[in-house]
Amino acid sequence: xxxxxxxxxxxxxxxxxxxxxxxxxxxxxxxxxxxxxxxxxxxxxxxxxxxxxxxxxxxxxxxxxxxxxxxxxxxxxxxxxxxxxxxxxxxxx
Amino acid sequence: xxxxxxxxxxxxxxxxxxxxxxxxxxxxxxxxxxxxxxxxxxxxxxxxxxxxxxxxxxxxxxxxxxxxxxxxxxxxxxxxxxxxxxxxxxxxxxxxxxxxxxxxxxxxxxxxxxxxxxxxxxxxxxxxxxxxxxxxxxxxxxxxxxxxxxxxxxxxxxxxxxxxxxx
Numbered sequence: 265x266x267x268x269x270x271x272x273x274x275x276x277x278x279x280x281x282x283x284x285x286x287x288x289x290x291x292x293x294x295x296x297x298x299x300x301x302x303x304x305x306x307x308x309x310x311x312x313x314x315x316x317x318x319x320x321x322x323x324x325x326x327x328x329x330x331x332x333x334x335x336x337x338x339x340x341x342x343x344x345x346x347x348x349x350x351x352x353x354x355x356x357x
Numbered sequence: 358x359x360x361x362x363x364x365x366x367x368x369x370x371x372x373x374x375x376x377x378x379x380x381x382x383x384x385x386x387x388x389x390x391x392x393x394x395x396x397x398x399x400x401x402x403x404x405x406x407x408x409x410x411x412x413x414x415x416x417x418x419x420x421x422x423x424x425x426x427x428x429x430x431x432x433x434x435x436x437x438x439x440x441x442x443x444x445x446x447x448x449x450x451x452x453x454x455x456x457x458x459x460x461x462x463x464x465x466x467x468x469x470x471x472x473x474x475x476x477x478x479x480x481x482x483x484x485x486x487x488x489x490x491x492x493x494x495x496x497x498x499x500x501x502x503x504x505x506x507x508x509x510x511x512x513x514x515x516x517x518x519x520x521x522x523x524x
Contacts, residue, residue, distance in 0.1 A: 277368050285375045297432035299503055310372045318364045
């Protein structure tokens with residue numbers, strides 16, 4: 265997932281879970297007066313939310329990260345760490 | 358939220374927290390219930406009244422217990438435990454309570470009942486103080502919820518008296 269996708273996944277997860285909880289409490293708890301139905305509705309809500317937010321669906325990858333072009337990366341090579349002594353570190357840019 | 362495991366963990370934690378909030382709200386909704394239980398007790402007959410081999414008084418009686426505890430049940434109630442206790446005073450103790458009968462009421466349909474029975478448990482005293490004793494019959498009930506705190510209440514009925522002589 266990309267960054268926008270992660271944010272979307274987190275928001276969707278919170279909204280869906282709270283939404284299912286409210287529906288379960290109001291409909292099954294208060295209107296029907298059945299504790300078991302409330303828990304069933306909420307459990308199915310958790311399963312549905314898991315299916316929507318946890319796997320890596322394509323719509324989470326719409327704003328893909330733009331990695332640096334390889335030529336740009338060659339101009340700035342990675343710093344080399346001296347292997348002789350562990351105390352001294354030489355940085356070469 | 359960058360990996361499968363991280364998202365699954367976050368989702369499960371949040372789901373359990375929301376479940377806890379729902380259960381707390383269910384428990385608080387019990388306070389909106391208005392209670393109006395009613396009961397009637399009758400001692401139909403004292404079957405026998407003797408001194409046991411240990412030297413303690415013992416009574417057997419036939420009781421008629423009729424009660425309507427339906428208003429105690431909400432959607433958050435698991436069961437109601439009701440028991441009947443005889444309460445009296447002796448020179449040694451200011452309050453003696455002897456449980457005569459108990460029952461578990463599993464649902465609202467069973468909460469309106471009328472029972473005709475001898476006492477389920479022995480009405481025994483510690484000593485011989487029961488001749489001609491005045492006692493109260495108290496119906497206690499404990500409401501056990503599915504979520505939340507159990508609460509108990511009682512209904513006292515006065516004016517019962519044991520016979521003056523052994524039978």
